[in-house]
Amino acid sequence: MKKKKLLAVASQGGHLIQLLRLKPVFDRYQTSYVSNQYREGMGEDYSQVIDANGNEKLKLLILFAQMSWVMLTKRPDVVISSGAAPGFFAMMLGKMIGAKTIWIDSIANAEELSLSGKKAGAFADLWLTQWPNLVEPTGPQFSGRVL
Amino acid sequence: MIFLTVGTQLPFDRFVEIIDSWAATNPNIEIFAQIGEGQYQPKHMQYCSFLDEAAYKQEFDKASLVLAHAAMGSIITSLIASKPVIVFPRIAALGEHRNEHQLATCRNFESLDGCYVTYDKSQLLSTLDDVTCLKGGSLGLYANPDLLNCIDNFISAAG
Numbered sequence: 611m612k613k614k615k616l617l618a619v620a621s622q623g624g625h626l627i628q629l630l631r632l633k634p635v636f637d638r639y640q641t642s643y644v645s646n647q648y649r650e651g652m653g654e655d656y657s658q659v660i661d662a663n664g665n666e667k668l669k670l671l672i673l674f675a676q677m678s679w680v681m682l683t684k685r686p687d688v689v690i691s692s693g694a695a696p697g698f699f700a701m702m703l704g705k706m707i708g709a710k711t712i713w714i715d716s717i718a719n720a721e722e723l724s725l726s727g728k729k730a731g732a733f734a735d736l737w738l739t740q741w742p743n744l745v746e747p748t749g750p751q752f753s754g755r756v757l
Numbered sequence: 758m759i760f761l762t763v764g765t766q767l768p769f770d771r772f773v774e775i776i777d778s779w780a781a782t783n784p785n786i787e788i789f790a791q792i793g794e795g796q797y798q799p800k801h802m803q804y805c806s807f808l809d810e811a812a813y814k815q816e817f818d819k820a821s822l823v824l825a826h827a828a829m830g831s832i833i834t835s836l837i838a839s840k841p842v843i844v845f846p847r848i849a850a851l852g853e854h855r856n857e858h859q860l861a862t863c864r865n866f867e868s869l870d871g872c873y874v875t876y877d878k879s880q881l882l883s884t885l886d887d888v889t890c891l892k893g894g895s896l897g898l899y900a901n902p903d904l905l906n907c908i909d910n911f912i913s914a915a916g
Contacts, residue, residue, distance in 0.1 A: 624830035631900040710915035754904030
C-alpha cells in the first residue's frame, strides 16, 4: 500500500521544536515539512515560507500564496501543525483540498488557546490542546503532551 | 560557560542588562549572550544579535547553564540536553511581548526538574548566586507515547 502523504507545518523556534517531537509518527509516512527556518530532522523534503505574524498584512498575503502553492504541489492526505500563522493557513488550505487536518496547540498556551489555535479550530479535524484545563465539549481535546 | 538567549522575535533588554551587571561582578565566569535587536549593549560579556542554527548549537553545546526567556523552544532544548535552565519571563505589561503567555508558561513549569523559574531581578540574581547547585533535567527526544499513538491512529484512519 502506498504511504500516506503528510504535511507537517510550523513556524521556527518553539512551535517547530514541539512539532518535531512527533517525528517517530512522521517517519512512518511520506512527510513533507514547511517552516521559515530549516531545522535538523526535517530531511530533504522541505519547503521554506516567509516569516509572518498576525500584524503584517502584506507578509501574510505572501505566506498565504506560498502555502497555497505548497498545498497544490504536495497534495497531502493529512496536514498537521503546532502553529502559528503558517499552520493556520495550512489547516484552512488543507481542508480546501480535502485533506484531514490536525492542530496541536503549543504547550506554551497553558491558560488560553493561542490566537492561531482558536481560529484553526474551525478547520481542524483533530483539534488538540496540551492542557486538560482547556478541553471543551465543542473545543479542543487533550491526548497528552509533547514533553 | 553560561549561554543566554532571548530568541529571535523580540529584544529583551531588561533581562540582558541584569545578566550583564551580574557578569561585571563575576568576571571569572564566561558568558555568551544572544540578545536579538536590543538597544542595550552588554559591556561585560560576549554577545551577538542572532545565531544561525549551527552557531547556536555550537554555543549551546559549550554551555553548562542556559539562561532563557520563557520560550518553550529554549526550555525543551535545555531539558533534552540535561542542562539546567534559568527561565525569566517577558512581561507584556512592560512591552516585552504581545501577551502574558510567558508568565503562564512559568507558572506551569515551576515544578519541572531542571527548570528554574525566576520572576524578578532579585530571584534571578539569587538563583545565579547558587549556580553550582543547579541540576539539569531529563527529557527524551520525542513526545509522550499517548500523544504519538493518538496522532498515528488518526492519520492511519484518515482518508
